[in-house]
Amino acid sequence: MNAWHAPAVWERLLAAGRPYGITPYLAETMHVLRAEKGYPIIGQDTDGTVTPHDLGMAWAVSKKKPDFIGRRSFSRAQNPESAAQAARRVVAGRPGHPAAGGLADRRVLYGPALPPPPVLMLGHVTSSYRSAELGRTFALALVKAGQSRIGETLHVPVDGALVPVEVTGSVLVDPEGARRDG
Amino acid sequence: MADTLERTSPLQPWAPQFARLPNSVAIVEEPFVTMVDLRVGPFGSGAVAAAELLGVELPTAASTYAKNADTTVIWLCTDEWLVTGTALVGPELEARLREAVAPHDGAAVDVSGQRTTLRLRGPHSRDVLAKGCALDLHPRAFGEGTAAQTMVGQAGVILLAVTETGDDYRILVRSSFARYLGRLAARRDGGVHTRTDGDLMYPDGRLTCQCR
Helix, strand or coil, X not given: CCHHHHHHHHHHHHXXXXXXXXXXXXXXXXXXXXXXXXXXXCCCCCCCXXXXXXXCCHHHCCCCCCCCCCHHHHCCCCCCCCHHHCCEEEEEECCCCHHHXXXXXXXXXXXXXXXXXXXXXXXXXXXXXXXXXXXEEEEEEEEECHHHHCCCEEEEEECCEEEEEEEECCCCCCCCCCCCCC | CCCCCCCCCCCHHHHHXXXXXXXXXXXXXXXXXXXXXXXXXXXXXXXXXXXXXXXXXXXXXXXXEEECCCCXXXXXXXXXXXXXXXXXXXXXXXXXXXXXXXXXXXXXXXXCCCEEEXXXXXXXXXXXXXXXXXXXXXXXXXXXXXXXXXXXXXEEEEEEECCCCCCEEEEEEEHHHHHHHHHHHHHCCCCCEECCCCCEECCCCCEECCCC
């Protein structure tokens, strides 16, 4: 297609989709959408210490290849497939706090009160957004043994106060895939 | 569906704003110009083949262009030119040029959608450009036939001097920078006052160039 035709194509696409509620969206929306589905951004939700097991993505690593870079660390005994023993997991929180849209990089702590230092950290928030679909804020966090903490309430410091968050599974929207599959 | 899509040039929505500018700095967009990027050795048989096809010698002096009635060949670097014209559509000119230079290890790519052309004319056009461009634009340094790859404001452009008198220029600007450049060029006019909020206002209070 010629670039000069792009505006006309754009207008027609919008017109054709208007009865179905078509809407353009940009990168920020895509960030929210991917987080609602629990898709990590490598580099934002992970750093060099995060394993595929931590992400719950060990399934994506080929077991047929005889060798690959990272095989030794991938097959360490500390990387159990068992979810309950997982060292860390990406989990989604349910902050429900108006300020919780800006939770990224905040520590995840145990209790509702700040203990005397040194404060023990359970992990940290890697992404946080407000979800229009959910009608509240939510966040992705790396939490120690996160998979076994689903349903637990943890705490995150926001503006000097500790805000309770609920640990949930990492897929917040349509976890059954019913909407995706029609 | 047999109907055809309407073409829109990058600065089409700006035409009314440009039309309001005084003749001392007249700006029009020259839309839908065919542009083909040509790579070929400058002194070999490929350059000869391209020149024969185009009817214009490929200029070998840095920062110059050569032209005939419809075709302009702009020097971009030692083995690269931008060929512009309106007689053929992009894919057609690309195909013909490619056929001519491919046997000589040359290449031609239609890049018509990459840039649009602003024509800047009038006795104050050089003053307008000078405020955003670091080059010496005096005709003795930047006369007819000069084509510089330079910056106007924050936009990278190819700037062509059309006349020997420093009052007629073509600015080839990337489509995504075109609105910025249009706004900048309009703002440089002496009759336009810049408000602190960035909108442009004529002395009589009319707001202009709110189109961004």
